[in-house]
Amino acid sequence: MNFIHKVLFLSVGLVFPALATHVAVLETTAAKDVLTLEEKQYLTDVLRSEAVKALPAEQNYTIMTRENISVMLPPGKAVEDCEGSCLVETGKNIAADFVAQGHVGRFANNLTITVELYETAGNKLMGSFSTKAPDIESLEVEIRQKSNGLFSRILASSLGKVDMQPVLADKVGHEAELVIKIDGESKKDGRKYVRGEWELAPGIHEIEFEHRCYEPQKFKVNVQSGTTVTVNNSLDPAMGSFSLTTEYKGAFREVPVFVNGTMAGRTPFTGRVPICAKVEVGEDEFRETVVMNWNDKDRLEITHNLKNAKPTAEELRADSLAVAQQQMAQAATDEAARAAAAKEKRSAIAKPVSIAMMVLGLASVGVGVYENMVASDERKKYDEATFDNQKDFDDQWDKVESAKTMRNVFYGIGGGLIGAGAVVFFVF
Structure with a gap:
């Protein structure tokens, strides 16, 4: 991501630099028989050096030198006279x-020292310390150990505040992802810098806002004692370019593209969007979220495979045809099933009938065979008999013809019944 670092300068109150806070360490006093002038000046220099350590110049503190103090004293007054x-x-x-x-x-046998610190504007005693030591060198050690705490009271009394209220413009991303740094540090006394007021020493401080979804900002604030500066910079969304195409069932499908709920175009789509924006594709109930894995890239090329899609007119026609064909096939299947059921029903009736017909047919054939035997016997009688008159001759012949007729009738009936029964059996 090509982030643009914004460098701003903010100040509390006026835009002019804050006036330095001046701290004067006056000459240490002592009776002549206690310390020499050189020893008193040395202890004063020790106090002054500890003041420099406790009140750094970069926080706009000026520790006045012996020469500065001497120059500014009223005429006729020496720095040693002040006590x-x-x-x-x-x-x-x-x-x-x-x-x-x-x-x-x-x-007793010890040297003692009492150091007092005053605020001149209010004639207020800020603090003091007293200590003792057997000699001046040991006294120096005591002074160095206790001075920092005394001069730090100035620092505490002159703190200013910075109220950090960065604005996440698009309201994307989580507040927990916001990183605030002051002078390069993201924590103070083990506490993470978060939105709200923080006490800072007077002077210039560098503030940084960082967030995964926004361009980082870096700027400076000039903090003055007893005042609060509010920082409510609006963070610009970090942007990225991407091209997007969509496919459904292996083929390109044109669908609308939505960025943070607002339609931005249709696929294939190319444009710039906030990297934390919610990108969606699809229509109505078929809308889907597109996964945007930027991973420090400033451009993405994405092919999104749609899980579902609103049917096109052509697909609707094809679906209608398929449904119609399916319905026709089902109707044919149902008709075949009904026909099979009807056939089975008919078969359940026809088979016993056909068997009965064939049995009757066989019986008729049997009768025909019997009549054939009768006809043969009557013919034999006819051929061997000697008739006395023509009437007996004719009667015997009638018997032969009658047997033949019965034979043929029963053969015909039997054959017809057997044939009809077979037809019924196999057809039905």
Whole structure:
């Protein structure tokens, strides 16, 4: 992603740089028989160096030097003369915001020192410490150990605030993904920087906003003591380009494209979108979400396979034809089933009848065979007999003809019944 780093400069109150906070460490005082001038100046320098450590210049603190103080004192007043009640007044005379001074004495066999810190504007004692040591070198160690805590009171009293309220413009992504850094750090005293007010020392501070879905921002704020600067920058969505085509059942299918719920075009689609935008394709109830795996890329080419799609007019016609064919096939199947059922029903009736017909036919053939035998016997009688008159001759011949007739009749009936029964048996 080609992120654009925005560098802004914000200040509390006026756009002019904040005035430095001046801190004066006046000369350490002591009786002549306790410390020499050089020893007093050395202890003053120790206090002044500890003030420099506790109140860094990059946070707009100025620790006044001995020369600065001397130049700004009223005429006829020496820096060594400042002690006691004139301490605050001296601080005002030299335009110091805070003034500190140590006083060395003796207690038993030890050297003692008391260091006091005043706010000149309000004549307010900010703090003090007292300690003792057997000699001046040990006293120096005590001073170095305790001075930082004393001068840090100035830092605490002059803190400003930054109220960080970055605006996630498109309201995409999660708030938890927002990373806030101050002077390169994402935590303060083990606490993660989050939206809200944070106390900072006076001076210039670098603020950074980072979020997966937005362009990062980096800017500076000028914090002044006792004031609050509100940072409500609007983060611009991080953008990416992509081309999108859609397929359904292996073939291209044109469908609408939606970005954050708003139609942006139809496939094939090419454009730029916020990288955390919700991209969808499809119509109505067939809408689907497209997976956008940017992974630090600034361009994607995506082929999305549709799980479902609204049928086209051609597909509807094809579906209608298929349904009609299916219905016709089903109707034919049903008709065949009905015919088979009817045939089976007919067969259940016809088969016994056909068997009965064939049995009767066989019986008729049997009768025909019997009549044939009768005809043969009557003919034999006719051929061997000697008749007395013509009437006996004719009667015997009538018997032969009658037997033949009966034979033929029963043969015909039997053959007809057998044939008809066979036809009924196999056809039905």
